[in-house]
Amino acid sequence: MSITFTNNPKLSLFIPVFYVVWEDDILTKEEFKTLNSFINDQEWLTKAEKNFLKSKIDVQSPPTRSELFRWREVIDKALQEPPKPESLTALGIVIANAERIALTVEDIEKITPVFAKLESDLGIISREVISGFRKNRDTITHNHKTIESFSVAKMSKFLDGNQADIIDKVKQIINSPEFALQDSSDTVAFREKVLQWSQILANKGLGAYAYPKAQGGKDDVEGYFTIMETLSYHDLSLVIKFGVQFGLWGMSILSLGTDKHYKKYLKDIGTLQLPGCFAMTETHHGSNVKGINTTATYNHKDKTFTIHTPEKYDRKEYIGNAANHGEMATVFAKLIIDGKDYGVNAFVVPIRNKDRTVVKGVTIEDCGRKMGLNGVDNGIIYFDNVVIPKEDMLDRFASINEDGEFESPIPSNNRRFFTMLGTLVGGRIGIPRSALAASKIGLTIAIKYGDDRKQFGPQGGNEVPILNYRMHQLRLMPYLAKSYALHFGLQYLTQRFINRSPEEMQEIEALAAGMKAYVTWNTRNALQECREACGGKGYISENRIDDLKNDTEIYTTFEGDNTVLMQLVAKNRLGEFRKEFGEMGLGTIFNYVLEQAKTTITEKNPFATRNTDEEHLKDRDFHLHAFQYREKELVSSAARRFKKLVDDGLDTFDAANVMHPHMLNLAEAYLERVFLEQFVLAIDTCDDEPLKEVLTRLYNLFALHTLEKNKAWYLEENYMEGVKTKAIRKAVSQLCWEIRQDAVPLVDAFNIPENCLAPIITFRKEEA
Amino acid sequence: MSITFTNNPKLSLFIPVFYVVWEDDILTKEEFKTLNSFINDQEWLTKAEKNFLKSKIDVQSPPTRSELFRWREVIDKALQEPPKPESLTALGIVIANAERIALTVEDIEKITPVFAKLESDLGIISREVISGFRKNRDTITHNHKTIESFSVAKMSKFLDGNQADIIDKVKQIINSPEFALQDSSDTVAFREKVLQWSQILANKGLGAYAYPKAQGGKDDVEGYFTIMETLSYHDLSLVIKFGVQFGLWGMSILSLGTDKHYKKYLKDIGTLQLPGCFAMTETHHGSNVKGINTTATYNHKDKTFTIHTPEKYDRKEYIGNAANHGEMATVFAKLIIDGKDYGVNAFVVPIRNKDRTVVKGVTIEDCGRKMGLNGVDNGIIYFDNVVIPKEDMLDRFASINEDGEFESPIPSNNRRFFTMLGTLVGGRIGIPRSALAASKIGLTIAIKYGDDRKQFGPQGGNEVPILNYRMHQLRLMPYLAKSYALHFGLQYLTQRFINRSPEEMQEIEALAAGMKAYVTWNTRNALQECREACGGKGYISENRIDDLKNDTEIYTTFEGDNTVLMQLVAKNRLGEFRKEFGEMGLGTIFNYVLEQAKTTITEKNPFATRNTDEEHLKDRDFHLHAFQYREKELVSSAARRFKKLVDDGLDTFDAANVMHPHMLNLAEAYLERVFLEQFVLAIDTCDDEPLKEVLTRLYNLFALHTLEKNKAWYLEENYMEGVKTKAIRKAVSQLCWEIRQDAVPLVDAFNIPENCLAPIITFRKEEA
Known part of the structure; x- marks a missing residue:
């Protein structure tokens, strides 16, 4: 009788391993060496058996397609047997025992550790392979989905505030x-x-x-x-x-x-x-x-x-x-x-x-x-x-x-x-509000598309909505959080402008200039992500991202070039800083700043710089302190650096030129602090618990994502240590994962008229 | 005789300070208080003189426009007198001495420190103000300009290599x-x-x-x-x-x-x-x-x-x-x-x-x-x-x-x-090469426009070419450096593909997939900056950035979505990692990784993590070590994290999902290391000294700008300290400043046919 797998349970043990190494049609030299010496070492195999097994790892004569197919059939059958095998060795034992001559308990005890070592030597992660074999594989990634944890209508009302009537009127017209x-x-x-x-x-x-x-x-x-x-x-x-x-x-x-x-x-x-x-x-x-x-x-x-x-x-x-x-x-x-x-x-x-x-x-x-x-x-x-x-x-x-x-x-x-x-200055309020609305359309399209569009999935499992992929979430969820943050920030700007007094004008002008720049750049970035997140569909004009993106492209230039505006904002902040210290002379100011620099060391106490507790990372006071610290430090270091450059003999114009990038950061830090504060104030006016909860998730994501974006600065300043910035990265990823469940209701709350949206979302309904 | 400035040199001393505080029409409360108490304190002033001076700082009755104008005339005249006054006090003395009754030397000695303190108390930086008064103000920022330090024709030849004939043929056709x-x-x-x-x-x-x-x-x-x-x-x-x-x-x-x-x-x-x-x-x-x-x-x-x-x-x-x-x-x-x-x-x-x-x-x-x-x-x-x-x-x-x-x-x-x-795989070579060419057009347009377009300038000075602004340089110069880096990288990819052996295919596929993603994303970002750098002109379709930007927009999606491709690259790198350790079992690998993690601590010796010498920052070995360290560490930490997640009970598919962002970084680190290496190899084949020098400047900018982009990671890993990342930021800014002088010849070296460029550059010629 010639040797075959089916009449020899010892040989059947090898089927799962052989299938795995041949599945990609390439038996590497290392795999061959490992298997060959393993086979040689097994004293419980006869010479003939060894030769048979070696014939199955011959690179010159790989198993045929139908042989591979038979192995797979055997594996699939064995996977059905209870208790479900969790390793390739266990799987091999089930296969062996299905043959006419079963293995003894002693055999199994002897064989198990030996095969486990083989798997390890081959670099096989059993769990991964077994999961891959399974049909209808069920994963956390699959099961994640939209949950409406709050009333969409209430959220729309909260966002619209006292402007609901005129909003509805305009929406009726454009629809x-x-x-x-x-x-x-x-x-x-x-x-x-x-x-x-x-x-x-x-x-x-x-x-x-x-x-x-x-x-x-x-x-x-x-x-x-x-x-x-x-x-x-x-x-x-x-x-x-x-x-x-x-x-x-x-x-x-x-x-x-x-x-x-x-x-x-x-x-x-x-x-x-x-x-x-x-x-x-x-x-x-x-x-x-x-x-x-x-x-x-x-x-x-x-x-x-x-x-x-x-x-x-x-x-x-x-x-x-x-x-x-x-x-x-x-x-x-x-x-x-x-x-x-x-x-x-x-x-x-x-x-x-x-x-x-x-x-x-x-x-x-x-x-x-x-x-x-x-x-x-x-x-x-x-x-x-x-x-x-x-x-x-x-x-x-x-x-x-x-x-x-x-x-x-x-x-x-x-x-x-x-x-x-x-x-x-009104123009610099209208433009960012328009820009924000444009990014809301883009997010609505990209998020709803991502909730529906399925691509890839685990071996043996169904395809997964692309919004369940962490990378996709990381691309879209922070912009969703920002669209809420910026919404409240722009409402604040509007109120400041409407209720302005002459003394406040300079501050309001700086705020408007800064928000115009910050929000229009955000729209540019958000719509870019939305386009890419919709893949080829995002490129087809009827799906709207084309016009949204190209129309808003000039928002960063008109009504004041953003880079120029940010310089104005920074100058205004430095001016405010000078005013604040008006009573002291300049020399005194710089001494004060140096003093302050020393005291802030104590603010950065070693516990806080390393604190990675979830409670701490989601603490409003921590956020506000970190945002304010960055703003203050960038202002005072700008003053210091400028003075030093001029003292070193630079013309003030040349010194200002060297300071441009610093000034941009300073303006950005100021705006981010304002957005943070206004987000908190908005949440505190909300008296609906489920709304408050989801807004708080968005707020936390906005705060932590902003800190993460600026983390190199915090690390340079020793305000945080690596362990903390890493914890923030994890928290951001986790918040994105959680907010993904709220994402569709959150964009539904923008309540964008039907005929202002894209066919890829209508198409989604058609299918459902 | 009533008291006036012109008949009293002591009073004339105040003209520069009064002009400065009133120039913006707003005398703040602090300014008033400071001046008022200063006037009260001066024992060398009579009561009448004090009252006269106080009448000039009355918020209820500010100086008239014509009075301000007269003050300015007096100041302008005094600024012509040699020796040129360097402070407001000195200026005041010149003005006073121009009156009928001059100040004595004793007066001057007494007055100088007193007024210096007043300036300081008012927060006035004299040098800044004086520079502002001057006409035809000359600054470093003004004088910076294009210098052709190398032969443009030789650079074109170097870039084209053995393909010059077919390049010329195609250029003739499209022109x-x-x-x-x-x-x-x-x-x-x-x-x-x-x-x-x-x-x-x-x-x-x-x-x-x-x-x-x-x-x-x-x-x-x-x-x-x-x-x-x-x-x-x-x-x-x-x-x-x-x-x-x-x-x-x-x-x-x-x-x-x-x-x-x-x-x-x-x-x-x-x-x-x-x-x-x-x-x-x-x-x-x-x-x-x-x-x-x-x-x-x-x-x-x-x-x-x-x-x-x-x-x-x-x-x-x-x-x-x-x-x-x-x-x-x-x-x-x-x-x-x-x-x-x-x-x-x-x-x-x-x-x-x-x-x-x-x-x-x-x-x-x-x-x-x-x-x-x-x-x-x-x-x-x-x-x-x-x-x-x-x-x-x-x-x-x-x-x-x-x-x-x-x-x-x-x-x-x-x-x-x-x-x-x-x-x-050829498609994934053609596309990034096309994308790179598109970004070269954008850079040529934006850089030539920036070299010519003048906006702003110091008070009293001419307007300045916008390419002389540090912020503008920081937006464009790194992309110029990258366009050279990526050029050599894509030539390497092409050669690998042309001369491939079957064993190399997997590696070449990964390289092509990665370069396709990296280069097309770079083009997306570069063209965005170019559009904004050209302001409104960049928005007008005839200036080409419209089509370049919108046409290449889909490059990040077709021939494989970039995010998906980067995952493939990362998987390939992990596979290579496994292969490298093929002889060890998985367990051994992880032990090895832990060992390695320990030894790398010694690689990060305290001197290197804090070394900010220019020589060190421009040292190829430092760059290569830093790039390789990032790549290796991201690979091995990916393996560690994945194992940990699966050990913690996650399905491998879910674990892979959590790892997505990490995998993207890993792929990016691999590509950047390859680009760095290829840039060095390219420079070493160049035997023209001036070419070599400018290429080295570009190389240094590419290397340091990439390190700066990734600095948060290096800080988190304690591979660098804040003092070093700050020094890198400065070096990047300085390199941008230097390369700005080479920028026009460097884009001229792309030798893009005339009729493929934009009217804003033709218009530039027309004016010249």
């Missing part, structure tokens, strides 16, 4: 059939569609919302911001067109003009009877608005101004509403009287007639195709000695008196300039 | 008038234009470059990659269309088919007479190709296969060339013989007739508008029992014999599947 989203590739058609949409909104009174009641408005600036934000669920070209017309153009009249201008223009602006532009930026003076070169020269004789573009690149550029629709523009120009420069002032200048022809002396070019926002007609404007009446100087902050002399309640050009710009 | 770049917004027109371009390239013999000479090719795979890369300077839709037709479609025939297929199809593919597709991905099986469900059922009777899409979402999706032009497709399907599944195999299936009508049984949908690559006609394909002859199975790795039985030299379905995929 109507006439607001069905349009393809943006045909620029001409798309611009006209966006104009039509704007007209509908104006007709419903939404354009004039912030204007005085006398001019058909509701005097409701907060409502205006809410409209901008809610419209952002729809189409961002519409939002920007709306913002240019009713915000920039209308608000420049309201903020820089006086009653005569309101009466003359504001009503027609609010109804879109008078489309207009905000013409500030010049080609060669983008971020540096103080450097603009357009001139407004006063003519004593007939009491007029001549508006002029002196050189080609002093032209106004990127001006929204200019290429097709604008009829007038608020033009920023240097006021010249008798050859003397009185700094930047604002003037209302006609650019286009009712029949859309361009006014004499004005030349308009189309900026052409852009990455996004192609529903907005950006243009370039040149003025060739265009004459306007004296009344059309916007004269709230400066005017020409009857004698042709310059008058202003603010003598310094510089100061007046910044006061004028300050009144326009 | 010709018929290849003028097209607007991509009209999808229909754009797709046809891209097809025409492809035809021109095919006519010039570029399509068949990699094919056997017998089929009209040059048998030159390296040249084919070079063509792909060089075409990427032009239009990426063209690159992908080209890659789909001649790469995916043609190479699938070459790699998976046999001689009969070459003869039948390859010549027509190379000339674009036979446009075709590569139909692998299915809607529900994107990254998980093993899970595809399309079936190819063998019909014994007539020796044919029936190709069929069983369920809606088993359709082939995102298939390039499918929507409009493809006539045949390599279709991946599960082979079924007699009801038994023999795994995924490839078949050639007709989908469209010569008149562009669709073949019976085939349904094709258009994927529609995408974020980018709209010149590629991606489509969705359904098969309804389409019958093809037996010969059209691509039978290099598996076939049906005369008896209708399955035959394969590779028995395992799994192994055969991966072998098939392995032959297609």
Whole structure:
């Protein structure tokens, strides 16, 4: 009788091991050596048996496909037998015992440790292999899923607050059939569609919302911001067109003009009877608005101004509403009287007639195709000695008196300039709120898609929703937490702006500039992750991430380049720092700072720097302390470094240049501290327990994820040790895992209108 | 006589300080208190003089605009006097002495320290203020500029190497008038234009470059990659269309088919007479190709296969060339013989007739508008029992014999599947090379723009090229360094692939997968920075970053989702690790790892962890040790963590899930080590000293910037202390500052054809 596996239980013992080593068709030299010497060493095998077994590990003659298949059938059968074998050796014993001649108990006792060593020598992890063999394999990763732990409706209500009515009104409009989203590739058609949409909104009174009641408005600036934000669920070209017309153009009249201008223009602006532009930026003076070169020269004789573009690149550029629709523009120009420069002032200048022809002396070019926002007609404007009446100087902050002399309640050009710009800070509130809404759409799409889309799974198991993968969670959950954090932060900013006093303006301007930068960068990053998280589907335009991403791409540049804004924020913070120490001289300040540096060593007590208790990591006081510490230390070290660089002989401008990256970190630390504080305050106003719990999870993720992002700094400063930052990393991963269960209800709570979402989510429903 | 400044030198002393405190129109309470008590304290002032001075710091009655203006005139005049005053006090003295009655030397000696204290108490940094007053202020930041320290032509030659001829040929073609770049917004027109371009390239013999000479090719795979890369300077839709037709479609025939297929199809593919597709991905099986469900059922009777899409979402999706032009497709399907599944195999299936009508049984949908690559006609394909002859199975790795039985030299379905995929690894070389070229265009545009574009400057100074700002350098210079590092890395990958032996395939596959992911993510990030660095100009489509960014957006997803690829790389690295320790059992390995962990403590000797010498920071051995340490430690800690998780009772699939982020880091560390090594090897082959020097600067920046990116990890591991990571940050900033001088020549060395660049650079020339 020839030797076979089936008539010899001793040989059957080898089947699982042989199957595993041959499964990938490659028997490595090491595997061969290990098996060969193992076989040689077994005294309980005959020479013939040994030769048979060796014939099965011959690289020149590997087992055939059908032999491998038979081995697998034997294994699958054995796996059904109770008690389920947990190792390859146990599995081999079951297989052996199924043969005609069973192994004795003594055999088994002898064989088990010997085979266990073989497995170990071969580098086989039995549990892994056995799990792989099993059908319908059940894992924690599989079973994780959406759980609605709180009322979605209550969360929406909590987020909307006192703005619920106007939010609902706008959502109804943008969810109507006439607001069905349009393809943006045909620029001409798309611009006209966006104009039509704007007209509908104006007709419903939404354009004039912030204007005085006398001019058909509701005097409701907060409502205006809410409209901008809610419209952002729809189409961002519409939002920007709306913002240019009713915000920039209308608000420049309201903020820089006086009653005569309101009466003359504001009503027609609010109804879109008078489309207009905000013409500030010049080609060669983008971020540096103080450097603009357009001139407004006063003519004593007939009491007029001549508006002029002196050189080609002093032209106004990127001006929204200019290429097709604008009829007038608020033009920023240097006021010249008798050859003397009185700094930047604002003037209302006609650019286009009712029949859309361009006014004499004005030349308009189309900026052409852009990455996004192609529903907005950006243009370039040149003025060739265009004459306007004296009344059309916007004269709230400066005017020409009857004698042709310059008058202003603010003598310094510089100061007046910044006061004028300050009144326009609203734009830096509307933009981040719009940006946040855009990221909420992206997250809604990516999270719902990830909850449904299944890919991969364990051997022998079903495919798993991709949102159950830790890496996928780590890509999306922190942005979900941030979208809540930033929501409350922007509400705070809005309230500060609405209820501002003149003394607070500088602080509010810095806050707005900083939040504009922080939030728009966050949107850029969040939408990038959302696109990638949706794979190929994210690349198809109908799934919306295309337009969301490309439209918001410019948010980081317009209304102030983010990097420049962050420098402003940092300067403001250093100024506040100087103010705080106003009573001390500079030298004293630096001594104080050094003293403080010493005392903070004690704040960083060894216990805290190494404390990894969950309770501590989720302690609000720990978070606040860490955030504040970073902010304070970055401010005082900026002051120290700056002083040192200047003391070392650098020009202050060069020293400031060296400090740029430090200043950016400083601004970021300030903003993160504000977001943290506002998140806590928001949670404390919530009186629904399940809401509070999920908000606290989000808060913890926001806090710890931010600390993790900045962990290199904390380690450098010895504020934390490696053991603690590692614990934070683990806590972040665990929070992502937990929040994944809340993720779908949390995006449902944004309550984004159905027709503003993507077919990949509708498709999801269709299948369900 | 009433008291005035002009008739009293003591009072004139105050002019500079008064000007500074009033310049911003706000006299803070602290400033008032400080000045007021200072004035009170000065015994050398009469009561009347004190009252006069106090009247100038009255918040109720600030100085008029013309008074401020007069003060400024006096200051400006005094600044002209030699010796130039360096403090406000000195300035005040010059002003005082210009009056009719000069101060005595004794007065000056007495006054100087007193005023110095006042300045300090007011928090005024004199040097800063004085610099601000000066006209034509000269700073280091101003004077920094482009210096050509090396021969651009020699650098281009060094980069092109032995591929210079084919590179020049392709550049000539894409710089010709018929290849003028097209607007991509009209999808229909754009797709046809891209097809025409492809035809021109095919006519010039570029399509068949990699094919056997017998089929009209040059048998030159390296040249084919070079063509792909060089075409990427032009239009990426063209690159992908080209890659789909001649790469995916043609190479699938070459790699998976046999001689009969070459003869039948390859010549027509190379000339674009036979446009075709590569139909692998299915809607529900994107990254998980093993899970595809399309079936190819063998019909014994007539020796044919029936190709069929069983369920809606088993359709082939995102298939390039499918929507409009493809006539045949390599279709991946599960082979079924007699009801038994023999795994995924490839078949050639007709989908469209010569008149562009669709073949019976085939349904094709258009994927529609995408974020980018709209010149590629991606489509969705359904098969309804389409019958093809037996010969059209691509039978290099598996076939049906005369008896209708399955035959394969590779028995395992799994192994055969991966072998098939392995032959297609070329796509993962072409894509990162194309991505790198795209980022080179972006960098060329952003760097040349930044070298020319001026914004801001010190008070009293000219505006400064934005590339002279440290923050701007920090955003662009590391990507410039990386573009060189990745260039050499991809050349290495190409050489490994060209000269591969079968044993190396697994390693090369991992290397290609990893570089594809690393390089395409880098392109994503680099182009993002380039867009923002160009501000509004970067948003205008004609300046190219629009299309570059949107076209390459999908590079991170297609040819394998990057996150999935990085997991594969990490698994391969762990496998290599296991192999290395093949002779030891698993237990031994873990003991060894623990031992090693102990010994590495000594590697991290206290001197090295704190060493901040420039020589050390720029030491190749230090870099290599740090990169290798990170790689090794991440591999061995992955093994440890995985074992621990499984020991703690987690299913291996769940344990692998927890490990995802760790695995990504591991893969990244491996790739960075390879890039580092290849950069060093490349520099060592260079025999031109100036080239070597600039390459070394780039290398140092790449090495230190990468270490800085990973610094949190090094700090956590105590491999470096804070003092060292801070020194690295400074060194990075300094290297960016230095390389800024080389930046324009370094991008010029990419030698990108004129008509593939952006108007903002042409516009730059126009002005110069």
